[in-house]
Amino acid sequence: MDLPAELVRALDRGLAGASPKPLAGAVERLMAHYRGTVGMATDHPLLSRREDVVAYAAYRMPATYAAVRSALGAFAALAPTWAPGSHVDVGGGTGAAAWAVADAWPTVGRTTVLDWAGPALELGRELAAASPVLARTAEWRRQRIGAGLEVPGADLVTVSYVLGELTGEDRERVVAEVLARGRVVAVVEPGTPAGYRRVLRAREQAIEAGWSVVAPCPHGAACPVVPGEDWCHFAVRLPRSSVHRQVKGGSLGYEDEKFSYLVASRTPLPTARHRVLRHPAQRKGMVTLQLCADDLTVRRTVVTKKRDPDLYRAARDTSWGDAWPPEGDTVRPR
Ligand SMILES: C[S@@+](CC[C@H](N)C(=O)[O-])C[C@H]1O[C@@H](n2cnc3c(N)ncnc32)[C@H](O)[C@@H]1O
Structure with missing residues:
Protein backbone atom coordinates (compact mmCIF):
# COMPACT_ATOMS: atom_id res chain seq x y z
CA MET A 1 0.00 0.00 0.00
CA ASP A 2 1.28 3.42 -0.91
CA LEU A 3 1.16 6.21 1.64
CA PRO A 4 -0.48 9.47 0.52
CA ALA A 5 2.17 11.61 -1.20
CA GLU A 6 1.25 14.58 1.03
CA LEU A 7 1.90 12.48 4.14
CA VAL A 8 5.26 11.26 2.85
CA ARG A 9 6.35 14.81 2.06
CA ALA A 10 5.03 16.16 5.37
CA LEU A 11 6.87 13.43 7.30
CA ASP A 12 10.10 14.12 5.39
CA ARG A 13 9.77 17.83 6.18
CA GLY A 14 8.80 17.13 9.82
CA LEU A 15 11.81 14.87 10.31
CA ALA A 16 14.27 16.96 8.34
CA GLY A 17 15.40 19.06 11.31
CA ALA A 18 15.84 16.12 13.71
CA SER A 19 19.43 15.16 14.49
CA PRO A 20 20.00 11.47 13.81
CA LYS A 21 21.56 10.45 17.15
CA PRO A 22 18.86 11.60 19.58
CA LEU A 23 16.23 10.44 17.08
CA ALA A 24 17.75 6.96 16.95
CA GLY A 25 17.84 6.90 20.79
CA ALA A 26 14.19 7.92 20.97
CA VAL A 27 13.25 5.24 18.43
CA GLU A 28 15.15 2.68 20.50
CA ARG A 29 13.17 3.65 23.63
CA LEU A 30 9.86 3.44 21.76
CA MET A 31 10.78 0.08 20.23
CA ALA A 32 11.58 -1.30 23.69
CA HIS A 33 8.24 -0.02 24.89
CA TYR A 34 6.20 -1.46 22.04
CA ARG A 35 8.02 -4.78 22.19
CA GLY A 36 6.72 -4.97 25.75
CA THR A 37 10.09 -5.00 27.46
CA VAL A 38 8.84 -2.14 29.60
CA GLY A 39 5.36 -1.72 31.12
CA MET A 40 2.67 -0.65 28.66
CA ALA A 41 0.06 1.29 30.67
CA THR A 42 1.55 4.47 32.15
CA ASP A 43 0.08 7.29 34.23
CA HIS A 44 1.68 9.94 32.03
CA PRO A 45 2.05 10.37 28.26
CA LEU A 46 4.90 8.39 26.74
CA LEU A 47 5.02 10.89 23.87
CA SER A 48 5.80 13.84 26.11
CA ARG A 49 8.80 15.33 24.30
CA ARG A 50 9.11 16.58 20.76
CA GLU A 51 11.92 14.13 19.95
CA ASP A 52 9.81 11.17 21.10
CA VAL A 53 6.92 12.32 18.96
CA VAL A 54 9.14 12.83 15.92
CA ALA A 55 10.56 9.35 16.51
CA TYR A 56 7.03 7.93 16.70
CA ALA A 57 6.05 9.65 13.46
CA ALA A 58 9.14 8.25 11.71
CA TYR A 59 9.10 4.79 13.21
CA ARG A 60 5.41 3.92 13.62
CA MET A 61 3.04 6.35 11.95
CA PRO A 62 3.39 5.04 8.36
CA ALA A 63 2.66 1.51 9.59
CA THR A 64 -0.31 2.46 11.79
CA TYR A 65 -1.66 4.55 8.88
CA ALA A 66 -1.40 1.54 6.56
CA ALA A 67 -3.07 -0.83 9.05
CA VAL A 68 -6.01 1.51 9.67
CA ARG A 69 -6.37 2.29 5.95
CA SER A 70 -6.39 -1.40 5.18
CA ALA A 71 -9.09 -2.13 7.81
CA LEU A 72 -11.19 0.80 6.55
CA GLY A 73 -10.74 -0.45 2.98
CA ALA A 74 -12.15 -3.85 3.95
CA PHE A 75 -15.11 -2.10 5.55
CA ALA A 76 -15.66 0.31 2.63
CA ALA A 77 -15.72 -2.64 0.22
CA LEU A 78 -18.70 -3.99 2.15
CA ALA A 79 -20.51 -0.65 2.47
CA PRO A 80 -19.52 1.26 -0.69
CA THR A 81 -22.18 3.94 -0.33
CA TRP A 82 -21.49 4.65 3.35
CA ALA A 83 -19.40 7.73 4.17
CA PRO A 84 -18.86 9.47 7.50
CA GLY A 85 -19.84 13.11 7.92
CA SER A 86 -17.81 13.24 11.11
CA HIS A 87 -14.90 11.29 12.58
CA VAL A 88 -13.37 11.13 16.04
CA ASP A 89 -9.98 9.50 16.58
CA VAL A 90 -9.46 8.51 20.22
CA GLY A 91 -5.81 8.35 21.28
CA GLY A 92 -5.08 9.67 17.81
CA GLY A 93 -1.52 10.84 18.51
CA THR A 94 0.05 12.28 15.37
CA GLY A 95 -3.09 11.55 13.34
CA ALA A 96 -2.42 8.31 11.44
CA ALA A 97 -6.09 7.29 11.53
CA ALA A 98 -7.22 10.81 10.61
CA TRP A 99 -5.07 10.52 7.45
CA ALA A 100 -6.52 7.07 6.74
CA VAL A 101 -10.11 8.30 7.09
CA ALA A 102 -9.38 11.36 4.93
CA ASP A 103 -7.96 9.05 2.26
CA ALA A 104 -10.88 6.61 2.40
CA TRP A 105 -13.60 9.30 2.56
CA PRO A 106 -12.29 12.72 1.44
CA THR A 107 -15.81 14.13 1.93
CA VAL A 108 -15.56 13.75 5.71
CA GLY A 109 -16.78 17.02 7.20
CA ARG A 110 -15.21 17.12 10.65
CA THR A 111 -12.38 15.19 12.29
CA THR A 112 -11.55 15.46 15.99
CA VAL A 113 -8.31 13.93 17.22
CA LEU A 114 -8.18 13.29 20.97
CA ASP A 115 -4.99 12.49 22.86
CA TRP A 116 -3.40 13.31 26.20
CA ALA A 117 0.03 14.00 24.65
CA GLY A 118 0.22 17.68 23.65
CA PRO A 119 3.44 17.32 21.58
CA ALA A 120 1.85 14.48 19.56
CA LEU A 121 -1.17 16.65 18.77
CA GLU A 122 1.14 19.54 17.82
CA LEU A 123 3.12 17.48 15.33
CA GLY A 124 -0.15 15.93 14.10
CA ARG A 125 -1.51 19.40 13.39
CA GLU A 126 1.69 20.41 11.57
CA LEU A 127 1.65 17.29 9.40
CA ALA A 128 -2.08 17.65 8.69
CA ALA A 129 -1.55 21.12 7.23
CA ALA A 130 -0.28 19.25 4.14
CA SER A 131 -3.56 17.36 3.71
CA PRO A 132 -6.24 19.24 1.76
CA VAL A 133 -8.88 17.30 3.72
CA LEU A 134 -7.41 17.52 7.22
CA ALA A 135 -6.28 21.13 6.87
CA ARG A 136 -9.98 21.93 6.44
CA THR A 137 -11.57 19.46 8.87
CA ALA A 138 -9.27 18.48 11.72
CA GLU A 139 -9.38 19.68 15.30
CA TRP A 140 -6.70 18.54 17.77
CA ARG A 141 -7.84 18.27 21.37
CA ARG A 142 -6.17 17.27 24.65
CA GLN A 143 -8.19 14.51 26.30
CA ARG A 144 -7.23 11.86 28.78
CA ILE A 145 -8.72 8.39 28.45
CA GLY A 146 -9.82 7.61 32.00
CA ALA A 147 -12.64 8.42 34.40
CA GLY A 148 -14.66 11.29 32.96
CA LEU A 149 -13.72 10.49 29.36
CA GLU A 150 -16.11 12.22 26.99
CA VAL A 151 -16.00 11.37 23.31
CA PRO A 152 -17.95 13.66 20.97
CA GLY A 153 -20.69 11.92 18.96
CA ALA A 154 -19.57 11.00 15.43
CA ASP A 155 -20.47 8.83 12.45
CA LEU A 156 -17.11 7.07 12.72
CA VAL A 157 -14.87 6.61 15.76
CA THR A 158 -11.43 5.06 15.43
CA VAL A 159 -9.30 3.65 18.26
CA SER A 160 -6.02 2.70 16.70
CA TYR A 161 -3.08 1.11 18.52
CA VAL A 162 -4.32 2.57 21.81
CA LEU A 163 -5.94 -0.20 23.87
CA GLY A 164 -2.56 -1.80 24.59
CA GLU A 165 -1.42 1.38 26.35
CA LEU A 166 -4.35 1.41 28.77
CA THR A 167 -5.21 -0.34 32.02
CA GLY A 168 -7.89 -3.04 31.73
CA GLU A 169 -10.42 -0.70 33.31
CA ASP A 170 -9.68 2.16 30.88
CA ARG A 171 -9.82 -0.23 27.96
CA GLU A 172 -13.35 -1.30 28.90
CA ARG A 173 -14.26 2.32 29.54
CA VAL A 174 -13.05 3.71 26.23
CA VAL A 175 -14.72 0.96 24.21
CA ALA A 176 -18.01 1.46 26.10
CA GLU A 177 -17.79 5.22 25.52
CA VAL A 178 -17.12 4.98 21.77
CA LEU A 179 -19.99 2.48 21.46
CA ALA A 180 -22.23 4.99 23.23
CA ARG A 181 -21.13 7.90 21.01
CA GLY A 182 -20.32 6.51 17.56
CA ARG A 183 -22.34 5.02 14.71
CA VAL A 184 -19.49 2.96 13.28
CA VAL A 185 -16.45 2.05 15.38
CA ALA A 186 -13.09 0.78 14.12
CA VAL A 187 -10.61 -0.71 16.60
CA VAL A 188 -7.13 -1.57 15.31
CA GLU A 189 -4.39 -3.25 17.36
CA PRO A 190 -1.03 -4.86 16.62
CA GLY A 191 -1.42 -8.28 15.00
CA THR A 192 -0.12 -10.17 18.01
CA PRO A 193 -1.90 -12.66 20.29
CA ALA A 194 -2.29 -9.88 22.89
CA GLY A 195 -3.57 -7.37 20.31
CA TYR A 196 -6.05 -9.96 19.04
CA ARG A 197 -7.30 -10.62 22.58
CA ARG A 198 -7.98 -6.91 23.05
CA VAL A 199 -9.86 -6.75 19.74
CA LEU A 200 -11.82 -9.84 20.73
CA ARG A 201 -12.87 -8.21 23.99
CA ALA A 202 -13.93 -5.03 22.11
CA ARG A 203 -15.93 -7.30 19.79
CA GLU A 204 -17.69 -8.87 22.79
CA GLN A 205 -18.48 -5.42 24.18
CA ALA A 206 -19.92 -4.33 20.81
CA ILE A 207 -22.12 -7.42 20.57
CA GLU A 208 -23.26 -7.02 24.20
CA ALA A 209 -24.23 -3.42 23.32
CA GLY A 210 -26.40 -4.72 20.47
CA TRP A 211 -24.02 -3.66 17.67
CA SER A 212 -23.39 -5.58 14.45
CA VAL A 213 -19.95 -6.85 13.57
CA VAL A 214 -19.16 -5.81 9.98
CA ALA A 215 -15.50 -6.68 9.38
CA PRO A 216 -13.42 -8.73 9.27
CA CYS A 217 -15.88 -11.33 10.61
CA PRO A 218 -18.58 -12.96 8.49
CA HIS A 219 -20.86 -13.15 11.55
CA GLY A 220 -21.41 -11.87 15.06
CA ALA A 221 -21.40 -15.30 16.72
CA ALA A 222 -18.53 -16.49 18.93
CA CYS A 223 -15.17 -16.08 17.20
CA PRO A 224 -13.95 -19.52 16.06
CA VAL A 225 -10.27 -18.46 16.37
CA VAL A 226 -9.37 -19.63 19.84
CA PRO A 227 -6.94 -17.44 21.82
CA GLY A 228 -3.92 -19.47 22.88
CA GLU A 229 -4.19 -21.62 19.75
CA ASP A 230 -4.18 -18.94 17.07
CA TRP A 231 -4.96 -15.28 16.58
CA CYS A 232 -6.94 -13.49 13.88
CA HIS A 233 -4.68 -10.98 12.17
CA PHE A 234 -3.85 -9.53 8.78
CA ALA A 235 -0.88 -7.83 7.16
CA VAL A 236 -0.22 -4.83 4.97
CA ARG A 237 2.99 -4.11 3.09
CA LEU A 238 4.16 -0.52 2.97
CA PRO A 239 7.17 1.22 1.50
CA ARG A 240 9.89 2.51 3.81
CA SER A 241 11.15 6.02 3.15
CA SER A 242 14.88 6.67 3.46
CA VAL A 243 14.35 8.50 6.78
CA HIS A 244 12.37 5.52 7.94
CA ARG A 245 15.22 3.19 6.96
CA GLN A 246 17.69 5.41 8.79
CA VAL A 247 15.77 5.41 12.07
CA LYS A 248 14.67 1.79 11.95
CA GLY A 249 17.86 0.34 10.54
CA GLY A 250 17.78 -2.44 7.94
CA SER A 251 17.93 -2.11 4.20
CA LEU A 252 14.60 -3.50 3.01
CA GLY A 253 12.58 -1.09 0.93
CA TYR A 254 9.34 -2.22 2.55
CA GLU A 255 7.92 -3.56 5.79
CA ASP A 256 4.93 -5.75 6.63
CA GLU A 257 2.70 -4.45 9.37
CA LYS A 258 0.59 -7.09 11.07
CA PHE A 259 -2.64 -5.95 12.67
CA SER A 260 -5.91 -7.19 14.19
CA TYR A 261 -9.06 -5.18 13.78
CA LEU A 262 -12.78 -4.86 14.25
CA VAL A 263 -15.29 -2.66 12.48
CA ALA A 264 -18.73 -2.68 14.10
CA SER A 265 -21.87 -0.72 13.35
CA ARG A 266 -24.79 0.46 15.44
CA THR A 267 -27.12 -0.47 12.55
CA PRO A 268 -26.65 -3.66 10.53
CA LEU A 269 -24.52 -3.51 7.38
CA PRO A 270 -23.50 -6.25 4.93
CA THR A 271 -20.68 -8.58 5.94
C1 LIG B 1 0.74 3.78 19.88
S1 LIG B 1 0.15 5.40 19.90
C2 LIG B 1 -1.08 5.34 18.59
C3 LIG B 1 -1.32 6.68 18.01
C4 LIG B 1 -2.26 6.66 16.80
N1 LIG B 1 -3.59 6.26 17.20
C5 LIG B 1 -1.74 5.77 15.72
O1 LIG B 1 -2.44 4.84 15.33
O2 LIG B 1 -0.64 6.01 15.23
C6 LIG B 1 -0.87 5.42 21.33
C7 LIG B 1 -1.51 6.77 21.55
O3 LIG B 1 -2.41 6.68 22.66
C8 LIG B 1 -2.26 7.81 23.46
N2 LIG B 1 -2.66 7.46 24.84
C9 LIG B 1 -2.18 6.45 25.60
N3 LIG B 1 -2.78 6.45 26.81
C10 LIG B 1 -3.65 7.49 26.79
C11 LIG B 1 -4.55 8.02 27.75
N4 LIG B 1 -4.70 7.47 28.97
N5 LIG B 1 -5.28 9.10 27.41
C12 LIG B 1 -5.17 9.66 26.18
N6 LIG B 1 -4.33 9.21 25.22
C13 LIG B 1 -3.58 8.14 25.52
C14 LIG B 1 -0.77 8.12 23.37
O4 LIG B 1 -0.47 9.45 23.76
C15 LIG B 1 -0.49 7.83 21.92
O5 LIG B 1 -0.67 8.97 21.11
Missing part, protein backbone atom coordinates in the same frame (compact mmCIF):
# COMPACT_ATOMS: atom_id res chain seq x y z
CA ALA A 272 -18.32 -10.77 3.93
CA ARG A 273 -19.59 -14.29 3.24
CA HIS A 274 -16.17 -15.66 4.25
CA ARG A 275 -12.84 -13.98 5.11
CA VAL A 276 -9.43 -15.26 3.97
CA LEU A 277 -7.31 -15.82 7.10
CA ARG A 278 -3.92 -16.75 5.60
CA HIS A 279 -1.85 -16.20 2.49
CA PRO A 280 -3.58 -18.45 -0.07
CA ALA A 281 -1.47 -21.51 -0.92
CA GLN A 282 -1.05 -21.83 -4.67
CA ARG A 283 -0.09 -24.99 -6.53
CA LYS A 284 -0.45 -25.73 -10.18
CA GLY A 285 -4.17 -25.61 -11.02
CA MET A 286 -5.18 -25.33 -7.38
CA VAL A 287 -5.55 -22.65 -4.67
CA THR A 288 -6.18 -23.50 -1.02
CA LEU A 289 -7.88 -20.87 1.07
CA GLN A 290 -8.11 -20.82 4.85
CA LEU A 291 -11.45 -19.18 5.59
CA CYS A 292 -13.34 -17.78 8.50
CA ALA A 293 -16.65 -19.01 7.14
CA ASP A 294 -20.31 -18.10 7.44
CA ASP A 295 -21.00 -21.53 8.99
CA LEU A 296 -19.18 -20.22 12.11
CA THR A 297 -16.07 -22.36 11.55
CA VAL A 298 -12.53 -21.83 10.32
CA ARG A 299 -12.02 -24.23 7.43
CA ARG A 300 -10.02 -24.85 4.28
CA THR A 301 -11.46 -24.77 0.83
CA VAL A 302 -9.67 -25.96 -2.29
CA VAL A 303 -10.47 -24.24 -5.58
CA THR A 304 -9.33 -26.10 -8.68
CA LYS A 305 -8.98 -24.92 -12.25
CA LYS A 306 -10.51 -28.14 -13.45
CA ARG A 307 -13.69 -27.95 -11.39
CA ASP A 308 -14.32 -24.19 -11.56
CA PRO A 309 -12.06 -22.14 -13.86
CA ASP A 310 -13.71 -18.77 -13.08
CA LEU A 311 -13.57 -19.24 -9.33
CA TYR A 312 -9.98 -20.48 -9.69
CA ARG A 313 -8.96 -17.27 -11.48
CA ALA A 314 -10.59 -15.27 -8.70
CA ALA A 315 -8.81 -17.36 -6.05
CA ARG A 316 -5.44 -16.71 -7.71
CA ASP A 317 -6.07 -12.96 -7.35
CA THR A 318 -7.24 -13.23 -3.75
CA SER A 319 -5.08 -12.19 -0.84
CA TRP A 320 -4.92 -12.73 2.89
CA GLY A 321 -7.60 -10.50 4.44
CA ASP A 322 -9.89 -10.38 1.42
CA ALA A 323 -13.55 -11.29 1.44
CA TRP A 324 -14.36 -14.55 -0.31
CA PRO A 325 -15.81 -15.04 -2.83
CA PRO A 326 -14.86 -11.68 -4.29
CA GLU A 327 -18.01 -11.05 -6.29
CA GLY A 328 -21.35 -10.95 -4.59
CA ASP A 329 -19.20 -11.36 -1.53
CA THR A 330 -21.51 -9.67 0.90
CA VAL A 331 -24.28 -11.03 3.01
CA ARG A 332 -27.18 -8.66 3.60
CA PRO A 333 -27.99 -8.15 7.25
CA ARG A 334 -30.71 -10.47 8.44
